[in-house]
Amino acid sequence: MKAEILAVGTELLMGQIANTNAQYISSRLPDAGIGVYYHDVVGDNPERLKQSLSLALSRSDVVILTGGLGPTRDDLTKETVAAVVNRKLVLDQDSLDIMEDFFKKRGRKMTHNNIKQAYLPEGCTIVRNSNGTAPGCIMEVNGKTIVMLPGPPSEMRPMFDETVMPYFLARAEYRLESRFLRIFGIGESAVEDMLLDLIDKQSNPTIAPYARDGEVTLRITAKYDKNSPEEDLLLPLENEIRRRLGDAVYSNDNRSLEQIASGLLIESKKTLSIAESCTGGLVSSKFTDMPGISQVFDRAIVTYSNHAKTEELGVKKETLDAFGAVSEQTAREMAEGVRLVSGTDIGISVTGIAGPGGGTEEKPVGLVYTALAHEQGTVVKKLDLWGSRSRIREVTCLHVFDMLRRYLLKIK
């Protein structure tokens, strides 16, 4: 079954919001054996919507429309769809009652323009909306399934999960299962090189690599018959990939490197403190984005100035004078210093040149040192990064999380 997601809304074409509805629906449909082949966006224009819908119905089995179900004049999705498939819109008294109740509960008066939201295509399955006024619907027309859902994600998502997805699951012929192998420390082309034969002979499961800033993700996808016995078609392929890439593969469930590293840390019960220079608190803010991290995270000290490095972390003035703030030696003393000051099991440090200014021939923008001090000693890593200030800071964080992850795996 081929699906297409057609979003209606001028705010998308103006760039005011991203089409996260299409992303959400796309991530869910494959579980019901439905592949998404196209996303489209059109504005609040009935003529263009009509054309896009006709095209979608000609090439896809399932067309899911989002947006344009509201009370205002430019909300024209239902009217346009009804015209294209030649169905009448009829008043659904239940929808009207629910809507009136919705306004009453909130102590607001229902304005007249709301009533049109209770008109729905004849013979459709109604999709109730518990977070807003506009109901959605599912229609079967000439062997095609048309779904209409409102645009606000806070309304659309629960409606999709509670009604639309169960509707498709009950009718599924086969299902797809995907696993995301996330990789850090090997570039995209090198990953492909190491897996070339597997990629060449892929059929079921399939393999698709893609790169994001500083890391690579492999999506492996298997197709299952609905009535096939329980078996894991993905596991042998995952194992073979892990055998080749080693512990560069850090997760298989789309958890991020920071989630993996924080999870391992909480599990290990080791306490952590951080000393940051060029990342300016970014490493710490990512760690503290994880609920529960307060069990193991004690403090972070962002020392931007040299005298703060000396006062707060005990970095020796001689070290700064001899080697500079961006050096292996300073990184080491920062990590050891923050560990000592806080009395934690692990101390992590970052010092580098994030740019755009501040680089020299000897120490260019992108030169970063990270260190990890633990009970038995200290490891320091030198990074040569490139790109914007923001990219250098973000990729540095990935290296820090990877350094911690590898250390925690080793002592496990």
Added chain:
Amino acid sequence: MKAEILAVGTELLMGQIANTNAQYISSRLPDAGIGVYYHDVVGDNPERLKQSLSLALSRSDVVILTGGLGPTRDDLTKETVAAVVNRKLVLDQDSLDIMEDFFKKRGRKMTHNNIKQAYLPEGCTIVRNSNGTAPGCIMEVNGKTIVMLPGPPSEMRPMFDETVMPYFLARAEYRLESRFLRIFGIGESAVEDMLLDLIDKQSNPTIAPYARDGEVTLRITAKYDKNSPEEDLLLPLENEIRRRLGDAVYSNDNRSLEQIASGLLIESKKTLSIAESCTGGLVSSKFTDMPGISQVFDRAIVTYSNHAKTEELGVKKETLDAFGAVSEQTAREMAEGVRLVSGTDIGISVTGIAGPGGGTEEKPVGLVYTALAHEQGTVVKKLDLWGSRSRIREVTCLHVFDMLRRYLLKIK
């Protein structure tokens, strides 16, 4: 001129990422008098890409493709576009040299599959990529403009800004100029209420309000003939809006609150230190995202544990015992403490409950205190925020930047 944005990438159809490239490009093109009428997404499939491209070329003047320019086998955008418009791909030696240099500088070996990225359509304008390996291009074909850009936003955005946008601006028939008035401290419906008569009678310039987490932006847009005399149609409207909203309007050039606050700080030459608890380094990381901030920013101390607050900032144990870590008193002592410890002109602090756990009836999730200590005294602000952990942390940062901005304006 009608534009269409055609994204290529199975990762979009699988819902792994949202199509933020289309959003970005859509938000910029209107300035060159180009309206965006359609977004489309297809997977890494040459047949469907061919069909979508043909449709786009039949209905739009400008087609911008993103994605599918990389080194791997499923990167097929250039090859497919070249076939549709009947142009040869030829080796661009400069692109190859730049790419070889890119790998050499990073001490990595260029694998053979990278070479195809240096093949570009005959007669195109090359769009250089300073943040990755794949160059993009602009082609004029039978009165239509086709642009190809890589998928990763960190590469696509600078390429679009530096080369594609100037290309269109130089050819624009009329131009739109937008100014973004950013507002903090007044809600969206209140802003609309205060400007109702202006919004009702708008024609040229137009006014569009929209709300993002915690703040409101007004986009005011004027349309100019290309040959019209120099005049600023936006200024009178901007002045009237400023008259009504006062210094809640914090920028008119889309600079963020953190950029404004950092700019004022650098200008004032006052030095700053920060003590953070629930934001865990986020305030500091946003400050240090600004190049040049090292002139005035000394250090940040992220004290997650109570004893770190006492050890690092001198918060009194009695204060913590009597009022708790999340209290006006603790916020005050944190700000005064970090100012004293670092010897800076200004000390800022944040302490609160970001959730999802940790709230009580008396001190619910979303209760946050921020304080600013300066030469003459200390101000403390209590915030009652709502939403997810991440939203509470982000909105807290806005309040901190606004607090600093208002203080710096006052002493200016």
